[in-house]
Each structure stands twice: as C-alpha cells, then as structure tokens.
Amino acid sequence: MAELTTTSFAILGLLNIKPWSAYELTHQAKRSLRYAWPKSESHLYAEPKRLVRLGFARVTEAPAGPVRTRQVYRITAAGRRALQHWLESEPAAPQLEFEAVLRLFYADATDKNAVLSTLAHTRSDLHRRYAEGMALVEAWLGGEAPFPERLHISALVAVFTRDLLSLMIEWSEFAQREIEQWPRTDGLGMTQRTRDLLQRVVDEQPIIDA
Amino acid sequence: MAELTTTSFAILGLLNIKPWSAYELTHQAKRSLRYAWPKSESHLYAEPKRLVRLGFARVTEAPAGPVRTRQVYRITAAGRRALQHWLESEPAAPQLEFEAVLRLFYADATDKNAVLSTLAHTRSDLHRRYAEGMALVEAWLGGEAPFPERLHISALVAVFTRDLLSLMIEWSEFAQREIEQWPRTDGLGMTQRTRDLLQRVVDEQPIIDA
DNA sequence: GCACACTACTCCACCCTGGAGTAGTGTCAA
DNA sequence: TTGACACTACTCCAGGGTGGAGTAGTGTGC
Numbered sequence: 365m366a367e368l369t370t371t372s373f374a375i376l377g378l379l380n381i382k383p384w385s386a387y388e389l390t391h392q393a394k395r396s397l398r399y400a401w402p403k404s405e406s407h408l409y410a411e412p413k414r415l416v417r418l419g420f421a422r423v424t425e426a427p428a429g430p431v432r433t434r435q436v437y438r439i440t441a442a443g444r445r446a447l448q449h450w451l452e453s454e455p456a457a458p459q460l461e462f463e464a465v466l467r468l469f470y471a472d473a474t475d476k477n478a479v480l481s482t483l484a485h486t487r488s489d490l491h492r493r494y495a496e497g498m499a500l501v502e503a504w505l506g507g508e509a510p511f512p513e514r515l516h517i518s519a520l521v522a523v524f525t526r527d528l529l530s531l532m533i534e535w536s537e538f539a540q541r542e543i544e545q546w547p548r549t550d551g552l553g554m555t556q557r558t559r560d561l562l563q564r565v566v567d568e569q570p571i572i573d574a
Numbered sequence: 575m576a577e578l579t580t581t582s583f584a585i586l587g588l589l590n591i592k593p594w595s596a597y598e599l600t601h602q603a604k605r606s607l608r609y610a611w612p613k614s615e616s617h618l619y620a621e622p623k624r625l626v627r628l629g630f631a632r633v634t635e636a637p638a639g640p641v642r643t644r645q646v647y648r649i650t651a652a653g654r655r656a657l658q659h660w661l662e663s664e665p666a667a668p669q670l671e672f673e674a675v676l677r678l679f680y681a682d683a684t685d686k687n688a689v690l691s692t693l694a695h696t697r698s699d700l701h702r703r704y705a706e707g708m709a710l711v712e713a714w715l716g717g718e719a720p721f722p723e724r725l726h727i728s729a730l731v732a733v734f735t736r737d738l739l740s741l742m743i744e745w746s747e748f749a750q751r752e753i754e755q756w757p758r759t760d761g762l763g764m765t766q767r768t769r770d771l772l773q774r775v776v777d778e779q780p781i782i783d784a
Numbered sequence: 785g786c787a788c789a790c791t792a793c794t795c796c797a798c799c800c801t802g803g804a805g806t807a808g809t810g811t812c813a814a
Numbered sequence: 815t816t817g818a819c820a821c822t823a824c825t826c827c828a829g830g831g832t833g834g835a836g837t838a839g840t841g842t843g844c
Contacts (some may be wrong), residue, residue, distance in 0.1 A: 370673055377680040387823050400675035404801045427808055451684040455673040455692050457699040463580060463665040465610035465734060470587040471727050475659040482665050489667040501775050516762035517681050518770040520752055524675060525747045531741050535734045544729060551685050552726035561729040565711050565736050597792050614832045639840055
C-alpha cells in the first residue's frame with residue numbers, strides 16, 4: 365500500500381469534517397492548518413488528487429459559474445479508517461524554522477544594524493500574525509465560527525498559537541535589548557552578562573521579562 | 575547567477591566560522607543549526623558541493639585514515655560577500671511544524687486515549703531535547719564551548735530554545751489536563767470553559783500556568 | 785585475526801515549494 | 815454594452831529537500 369504522508373492526513377482530516385473543493389481547502393488551510401502544519405498552496409491542490417487516486421477520497425463535479433465546474437472532494441470509508449489509524453500512531457517531533465535566529469547565529473559576520481533590522485522585520489511579521497489570530501478568535505466569540513461544534517478543540521490550539529507568537533515577539537524584543545548593549549558583534553564571548561544568562565538558563569529561571 | 579537558498583547560507587555561515595568536512599558539518603548542525611534551521615543529513619552533505627560548484631566554497635583533501643581521504647570545505651571571498659549580503663536582506667517569517675497540534679485538531683475523529691497518548695509521546699520527545707540542550711549549556715558554563723568567542727550569541731539562542739521547549743511542554747501538559755475533563759472528544763463546542771479560555775486569549779491574560 | 789560498533793559517506797524515489805502562467809467570473813463605470 | 819480590472823480557481827514545473835537503504839573504511843576489544 366502506498367504510503368500517506370502527514371500532509372495527506374492533514375487534508376484527510378479536513379475532508380472528514382466536510383467535503384471541500386481544492387480552492388476551499390487552500391483557504392481553510394490558511395485559517396487553521398497553517399498554525400501547526402504550513403504547506404504551500406500548490407501542494408494543497410495536488411494532495412486531494414492523490415487521495416482520490418489511492419481511494420481515500422472521491423471527487424464530484426459541482427457547477428461554479430455559467431461555464432466552470434469545480435471538483436468537490438469527500439472522504440471515503442477507507443479514508444476515515446486510515447485517518448483513525450493514523451491518529452493512533454506515533455507523532456513526529458515538532459520542528460521550527462526560525463530564520464531570524466539563524467541570522468542572529470551569524471551576527472558576528474555583520475554589524476549590529478543588520479542584526480537589529482532582521483529582528484525588527486521578523487517582529488513586525490509576528491505582530492501581523494498575532495493580530496490575524498486575534499481577529500479569528502474574536503469572531504468565534506462573536507458567534508462567527510465556521511464549525512462551532514469544534515470550538516473546544518480550536519480553543520486549545522488558539523492558546524498555543526497565541527503563546528507561541530507572544531514568546532517569539534518577546535524573545536525578539538529581549539534579543540534586541542541585549543544586542544543594543546553589545547559594543548560590537550564579534551568576539552565578546554563569555555561576558556559577565558552572558559554568564560548570567562546561561563546560568564539562568566540552567567537554573568530554569570525566567571529571563572525574557574526579567 | 576544561480577540562487578542560493580537559506581540552507582545554503584546556513585552552511586556558508588558555518589564555513590565562515592572555520593573549515594569543516596561534510597561529516598563535521600552534519601554533526602555541528604545537530605548541535606546548533608538544528609534549533610533554528612533543521613535539515614536532513616543527506617542535504618547537509620549535498621549543500622557544500624553546491625557551494626563549491628557556485629564558487630562560494632572550495633574543497634581540499636585531507637588524510638582520514640590509512641586509505642581514506644576526507645573533503646574539507648572552506649569559504650571563499652565570494653562566499654563571504656554573499657553571506658554578508660544575505661545578512662542584510664529581509665528574513666522569512668518563522669514556521670512551525672507541530673504534528674501533535676495537528677492531531678489534536680482532529681481529536682473529534684478519535685477517542686481521548688489516542689489524543690492523550692499523542693500528547694504524552696510528544697512531551698517525552700520534548701523532555702529529551704530539553705535535557706540535550708541543558709547538557710550543552712552546562713558544558714559551556716564548564717568551559718567546554720567549541721567557540722568560546724561566540725558565546726554571547728549562543729546565549730541568546732539558548733534562551734529562546736529553552737523557552738520554546740518549555741512552552742511546548744507546558745502547553746502539552748495544559749492540553750492534557752483540559753482533555754481529561756472532556757466527557758468525550760466531539761461536539762462539545764462552546765462550553766463555559768471554552769468561552770473562558772477564548773476570552774483569556776483575546777484579553778491577553780495568561781492561561782497555561784493559571 | 786575476527787567480530788563489531790562506529791565513521792563517513794552516496795544514492796534515489798518521492799515529497800514539497802514558489803513562482804509563473806492561464807482562463808473564467810463579477811462589478812463598476814463610460 | 816463593452817471593456818477594464820480585480821478576483822477566483824486553478825495547472826505546471828524546475829529544482830530544493832527528506833529519509834531510509836546501502837556501502838565501505840576505521841578503531842577497539844577479546
């Protein structure tokens with residue numbers, strides 16, 4: 365049997381909620397999947413076709429204008445079985461791609477300006493995403509949830525997303541403050557401040573808001 | 575000119591610190607890059623070859639046993655220029671792949687047991703990575719840092735990594751406690767508890783340790 | 785001198801990205 | 815009523831990236 369990837373199950377899970385067209389799937393993914401499993405639009409178009417080919421979804425045509433039809437995907441019994449089986453298997457460990465941290469890691473190859481501007485740029489991205497998330501949750505509280513019967517789940521995801529974005533924003537503010545105190549970017553090494561920070565890390569003491 | 579990817583610059587940045595063999599690069603990546611830019615071993619072997627092809631690194635042979643030679647990669651002047659130029663450009667936004675959250679998102683397609691076991695499995699992964707990170711920082715404090723002159727940078731990354739792992743661990747404990755209170759996984763919707771949580775999210779009040 | 789764990793890679797099928805391209809749809813206004 | 819234009823709803827593809835299997839040399843211990 366051909367292997368399904370985690371992305372396959374991400375789509376299959378959406379199809380288990382209701383039937384969607386590929387276009388709707390890409391939009392729904394932007395509002396939900398994206399926070400835990402970000403995938404490109406082109407792949408979100410391709411994946412349901414694969415599910416059909418493997419028998420985990422089927423497709424029907426619906427009118428979508430005077431000329432156009434749209435393909436609507438729905439889960440099959442085999443798809444539901446596969447999804448349940450996956451939900452009982454072992455998950456992969458979380459992975460973060462954080463380019464600002466990577467660039468900070470090479471701070472000693474450039475000047476303070478470049479590092480600070482990377483942090484500032486990332487922070488404004490993060491603020492935008494924070495605001496987007498807040499708008500979603502406010503809509504839910506205002507009675508405009510697309511799947512109100514799933515809100516007990518969405519709430520737990522929302523808590524995580526808010527706290528993650530907060531952490532990244534606060535860390536980038538913290539890093540900015542620290543770097544502003546540096547006399548230069550390279551060769552500082554184990555300063556007293558660095559030793560304090562590392563000691564606090566191993567002592568499991570709070571740092572960022574301290 | 576052929577485009578370099580963020581991964582290219584991640585490797586180029588390591589080569590800017592000192593020359594490495596591909597094997598050493600994979601090991602160094604496990605101890606550093608991995609926390610901000612996780613890449614597969616096979617790709618870490620392939621990328622320096624590409625850098626050589628494009629003139630940003632060059633390779634020399636060094637003996638590595640009675641028979642074997644190893645390829646040692648070092649950055650070129652063009653590589654250093656490219657790295658500095660990249661460090662002044664705009665970073666991509668952070669992206670998280672968190673399969674446990676994805677699975678929780680589909681909690682209503684399975685039972686409490688499956689969801690709780692996903693969370694437990696992820697938590698034990700996270701605890702292991704937390705311990706690994708702590709061991710690294712303790713070694714630095716004990717004077718065993720591979721690049722002591724870079725510790726002022728490493729400390730900022732360590733602060734972020736610890737806080738991120740803590741957040742994920744604490745959130746998964748929080749989610750476990752919440753789910754244990756659920757009478758079932760599906761159809762609960764906007765309970766009083768859910769409304770409280772969402773209200774706290776939009777009010778920017780702490781939740782996880784409350 | 786042989787077993788065996790570890791070192792140091794290569795290979796490849798397939799997953800996935802992002803950007804370019806294409807054509808139909810709805811709306812407003814000249 | 816027609817044409818401009820933003821938006822909808824996709825397809826295509828070169829090339830980046832993954833993960834697991836495979837291979838052969840190296841150092842250690844018995």
